[in-house]
Amino acid sequence: MFQKTFASDNNSGVHPKILEAIQKINIGHCVGYGHDGYSQKVIQKLIDYFGGNCDIYLVGNGTAANVIALSSAVRTFEAVICSSISHLYLDECGAPERFIGIKLYPVPHYGGKIKVEDCYPLLVGHAEEHRSQPKVLSITQPTEYGTLYSDEEVRALAEFAHQNQMYLHMDGARIANAAAAMNKSIKQITGDLGVDILSLGGTKNGLLLGEAIVFFNPELASATRFYRKQGMHLFSKHRYLAAQFEAYFENDLWFTLAQQANATAQYLAQQLQKIPTIQITQPVQTNAVFAKLPRKLISPLQEKYFFYEWDPSQCEVRFMCSFDTTQEDVDNFTNTIQQTLAALQLT
C-alpha cells in the first residue's frame, strides 16, 4: 500500500502546500455554497488570472467539470464532437448522455488529436431535424495519449468551430502539464487561442479534489450555477475547494508540479528506451509514456506495479508520472522491469 506507481497521476496524494491551504482556511464559520467572501475573493483572483472577462466555477471532479461545462453550452438536441478515444466519450460512463441528454459524435484521432477534416462531414445535412446538431467541439489538451495540440492546431479547430456556430471546449484535466511543457501560461494556450470553455483540472496535479470550469465567453455561464447545483456539484463547504485553487495558483505552484511530472516522464522514457524489448509508441510531450511491452511481461509487472493496458491488442500500456514521482521511483520501476524480464528470460 502507498507504493509509488505509474498507473495514473491521480494515484498520487495531495501536495503539502495544498493541504496547508486547507488547514489555514479551517477557522470559524463561512456561509455555504460559495457565497462566502473568501471563495469569492479566490474566484476573482482566478478570473483576473484569466484576463478578467470570464466566469469561473469550481466543482469536485473532472467528469463534473466536463458535464457541467457542456450543460451550459448545448441543448438536448445538440451534440458534441470529440475524439473516439476521449475521456469524455469513453470514460464518463455515459454521464454526458444521461445528464445532458445529448449525443457525442466520436471522430478518428491521430495520437489523440482530431482534425477538422474529420469533423466536416458531421455538419452535412445537419440543418435537418433528424440529426443531433453539432454545437460543441471538444478536444483534450494534452490528449489522452499525452500528446500536445500546437497553438496553430487549436486555433484552426477554434476557427472551424466558430465559423460553424459551435463552441470549442477543452478538456484540460492535465492542462497544467500542457502549459508547463510549452512554457506558457494556461491562458495563453486556452482562451487566447479561441477556447470558449475550459475544464481546468487540479486533482491530477496535486489537489485533494477540485476542478475549475472557465468560461471565456461569460454569457455561456449565465445559468451555470443552476446546472452545477442540479448536477450535484455545488459543495456546501466551498471554501475548501477555493483554498486549494488559491494555493495552486500561488507562485504558479501548478507550473512547478506539472513541470516536474513532465521531466520525470522524460527520464522514464529515456530509461525505457534502453530496454530493447520495449518500444515507446507515442511522442512523450507531457507526463505520459505509452509503450509496447512484451506480452508476457504485462501481467507479472502489473502485479508489482499496477498500470493500465491501453490497447491490449497491441500490448500498448500507459505509464504516468505524478508531481511527486522522483527519478529514484523511476529507477526502482525500471529495475523491476529489468529483473522481471530477466526472470522471464525475455532480455
Next chain:
Amino acid sequence: MFQKTFASDNNSGVHPKILEAIQKINIGHCVGYGHDGYSQKVIQKLIDYFGGNCDIYLVGNGTAANVIALSSAVRTFEAVICSSISHLYLDECGAPERFIGIKLYPVPHYGGKIKVEDCYPLLVGHAEEHRSQPKVLSITQPTEYGTLYSDEEVRALAEFAHQNQMYLHMDGARIANAAAAMNKSIKQITGDLGVDILSLGGTKNGLLLGEAIVFFNPELASATRFYRKQGMHLFSKHRYLAAQFEAYFENDLWFTLAQQANATAQYLAQQLQKIPTIQITQPVQTNAVFAKLPRKLISPLQEKYFFYEWDPSQCEVRFMCSFDTTQEDVDNFTNTIQQTLAALQLT
C-alpha cells in the same frame, strides 16, 4: 469573515481529527476510484458497523447521496413519495427529476414528518400506466424542522412501504444528530427499524466533504458503482473520503460532535425563550431551533449574523448549531439579538 454563525451547520469547518486523518493518509500512491486497499478496509469497517449485511458507497455531498441512492432503487416510471418540505423535493434544484427522470410526490408534513395516511391515496389507481408508480418512501431524520420520528413512526412507515412493494429511504444528512439525541447507534435508528437505504451525512457534522450511502438491502446496490460514476461522484482520490469516515467512526466521533451541537441548540433555545418577543415554533429535538422573530428584527439581525427565513409569511427563521458552536457563541448571538431589539425599541 469566519465569524461563528447560526445559518447552517454546514457553515462550520472541518473537525481537527478529520483533517488529521486526511493528513495521515497523505502518503505515497494509491490506485484510484476506491479500488485501493485502504478505502476497501474503511468500507469494510463501515459495513461491519452496520451489521455486515449491507453495502456502502461514498460520495461527495448530500444531493449526490440522495440521487445516487434513489437511482439504484427506482426506474424512470416510478416515483418517490416525500414531504413537501423535504430537502429532496425542494432543495436539490430538481436533480432527482433530471438525473433519474422520476417524479417526486410531495405529501403534507407535520413539523417535518409525514404520515402513512397521506401516502395511501397515492397508491390508488396506480396499477395503471398513466401514473408514475410509487416505489420509494423517503423521509428525513431528523426532519428539515429538526424534529425526530420516533422508532414506532419509522417502523410504521417502513411497514407501509414494504407492504406496498416500496422501499424506505432515509435522508440522514444529520442522522448523527438524531442518533445522539436518542442516545442510540445509527444502525439502531435506521436499518434496525426497516430503513432500506440511508443517506448518511458527514459534511454537516465536521467532515470536509463526504456522505455515505448505506444499502441495508445489498441487492439494491448491484449497479450502484455505475450510477455513482455516471452520477459524477466517483472520486479518483477516494482515500481522502475514506479517511474522513474512518476518523468519523473512530471512538464514535460522530456521536460526540452531534451531541455537542444538540446540547448547544438546547442552550440556544433556552436563551431565546427568555426573550419575550421571540417564540420557539418547533420542538427542539436536535441541533435546530426554529423561531418566530419580530418582523423588524429580521433584516438588521441578518446583517450581523446571516440566517435563513424559513417561512417568510410567518417570520419563522431557522438557527442551526454546529459541532463547534459554543455556549459563548450563543451568548454573543443572543446578546446581539437583545441589543438589536433594544436599538429597534422592540423589547
Next chain:
Amino acid sequence: MFQKTFASDNNSGVHPKILEAIQKINIGHCVGYGHDGYSQKVIQKLIDYFGGNCDIYLVGNGTAANVIALSSAVRTFEAVICSSISHLYLDECGAPERFIGIKLYPVPHYGGKIKVEDCYPLLVGHAEEHRSQPKVLSITQPTEYGTLYSDEEVRALAEFAHQNQMYLHMDGARIANAAAAMNKSIKQITGDLGVDILSLGGTKNGLLLGEAIVFFNPELASATRFYRKQGMHLFSKHRYLAAQFEAYFENDLWFTLAQQANATAQYLAQQLQKIPTIQITQPVQTNAVFAKLPRKLISPLQEKYFFYEWDPSQCEVRFMCSFDTTQEDVDNFTNTIQQTLAALQLT
C-alpha cells in the same frame, strides 16, 4: 364491444368528415415529415386562424403536445407550476420529468382551477440555485373537472406569469369544449387572454389522433422542430395529421362537435339529477359530469358501462359525453342506472 360509454370522450371514434379528409388526401406521394406543400398549407391556415403571429406544430397525442410544448419553454433547472389534479402532473406517467428533466410544482385546486395566491409562495427564495425555478404556469381549460376558467381568471394568471418572467401554458386537450361553452373562438379564449403556449386537442373531439401546439410567442418555437423529432413525435406521413386539422377547422367543425358534447352533458346532468341517490358534485360547464354515486352502485354499473372513479374516498365518478353521444345513449344509460339501483334496492 363498441357500446356507447361515458368513460371518456376518447372512447368515441372518428368523425366521418375527419375520415373523409384522410381518404381525400390519400393520393400519390408527398415528401415526408411535414415538409410537403399540403401540410404547409394547412399549417398556414391554422396560423392565420390564430392571427398570423404564431407558430404551430402537429403531434400525435396530448402527452406529446404538453411535453414538447414545455420543452420549448423551460431549461432543466426550471419548473412548471400546475394543479395537483392536472393531467400534466398526474397522468403522463412522469413524461415531463423524464423527457424534459424538470420539476412540476403542484398547487391546490378549486374545482380544478388554480389561484395566483397559491403560486406566490413558490417564487419566494427562488433566486437561489437550490430550487427549481418556476418558468411556466400551466393550466387546463376546461379543467380536469370540466369546469371553466373565466376570461378574467385566465388574464390574471397570465399577468402573474408575465410579471414574474414566466410563460402561461394552457393544456387544451378539450379546448373546443371550452370555446363552444363560451360561444367564442379558440383564439379568443387563449392567445387573446395572454396564453403563450396552447396544447390544442383534437383526439377527444373527433380526430383519429392528433394535437396541435400553438405558440403565440413564435420565438418560443425556434427549436421546436428539433424537440418534436427528439420527442419522437415527428410523423413521416404528416399529411394525415394535417388533413384532420384542415377538416376540423373547416366550417368550425370543432365547434359543432364540442357544442353537441356539451349539450349532451347538460342533458345527462339533468337526467341524473332526477335520481335522488345521485348528487352532481361539480358545475357542469362543458362535457363532463362529476357525480357522487351510492357506493354499492359503482361496481355493478361499471360492469355494464365502464367509467372511472375520480375520488374513490368520496364515491365521486366521472361521466364524459363525446361528440357522438346522443340523448338516446343518455337515456339508455340513465335507465340502466335506474334498473341497477332498483335491483340493488337502492332507490
Next chain:
Amino acid sequence: MFQKTFASDNNSGVHPKILEAIQKINIGHCVGYGHDGYSQKVIQKLIDYFGGNCDIYLVGNGTAANVIALSSAVRTFEAVICSSISHLYLDECGAPERFIGIKLYPVPHYGGKIKVEDCYPLLVGHAEEHRSQPKVLSITQPTEYGTLYSDEEVRALAEFAHQNQMYLHMDGARIANAAAAMNKSIKQITGDLGVDILSLGGTKNGLLLGEAIVFFNPELASATRFYRKQGMHLFSKHRYLAAQFEAYFENDLWFTLAQQANATAQYLAQQLQKIPTIQITQPVQTNAVFAKLPRKLISPLQEKYFFYEWDPSQCEVRFMCSFDTTQEDVDNFTNTIQQTLAALQLT
C-alpha cells in the same frame, strides 16, 4: 403535389385495405389506451403469428419503436452497439440519448452491415464502472443501404450478443421488404434466428402510421407499458393502430406490398443500369437503389423528383420504391433522367 417520387417509401400514402380497416372499426365506443377487446384480439393474433411466446406493443412511429424497445432492455449506464450509419445512431435526433439516457457505440459498417469482430473491442475493459456497458446489439434489417443480413450473419450476431449477456435488437422499419426478398415469414428472419426485440415497421409499407415492438423474450416487456406511456406513445384511440395491423397481416398483405416494392426496385435498377453515366453502388436486395450520379445532374433532377443525397462526397444518392410505385412511374422517372442528362449534354 402528390407526384410519385423516389425519395422515400414513407412518401407514399396508405394502402386502400388499411384505410378500409380503419373505416370498418370506426363504430361506437371503445375503452381507450389499448384496453379494448378489439385491440387485445388483434394483439393476440400478432402474438400467435410470432409463435405465442412473445409480447407485442403498438406505437406510432419508428423512432418510438426503437426507443421504447430499447428502454425495456437497458439501464442508463448501459449502451447499445449499432452501425455508424444506422437510423438509430444518425437519424433519431438523439432520442435514445435523451429519453433513455444511454450511450450508443457506433461501429463500422460494410454496405450497412456490421461484423462481430468490430464489436469485440467494445467489450474489453468493460467490467469497469468508467465505461458505458454494452447491453444491446442493434442491427437494421434490411440495412439503411437496402442490403440484407443472411440468416447466418444474424445468427452469428445473436450468438455473440447472447454469449456476452447482451440482447439482439433488430430495427425492422422495412422488415417486410427483407422477408419478402427472402421469401420467408417475418418470424423466420427475426425471432427464429435469435433476435430478442424487433421494431416491426408498418408506415413505410402502406400503413397510415404505426409500428409494433415484438419482444421474443417476453420478460423483457414486463415494464414496457409504462415506458410506452412515459415515452408518449400510448394512444388513446388505440383501436385504429390495431385495425391497421390486423389488415396488414390479413392474407399477408405486408408480403404482397413489400414484394411489389422490391420488384419495382429491381426494375428501377435495371433501367438505371442502362444509363452509362449512372452507377449502382450497392447490391439491390430490397426496395432501395443506391447510385452514383453525375454531379451536375443532382440538383436539376431533385427539382423534378426530390430525393436524398446519401454521400455527397461521392455523389451517391438513394432512390426508394414504395408499395404503390409502378413500372410506369419508374419509366417516367428514368425518362426524366435521360432528358435532364441530354439537356445538360451529359449523355
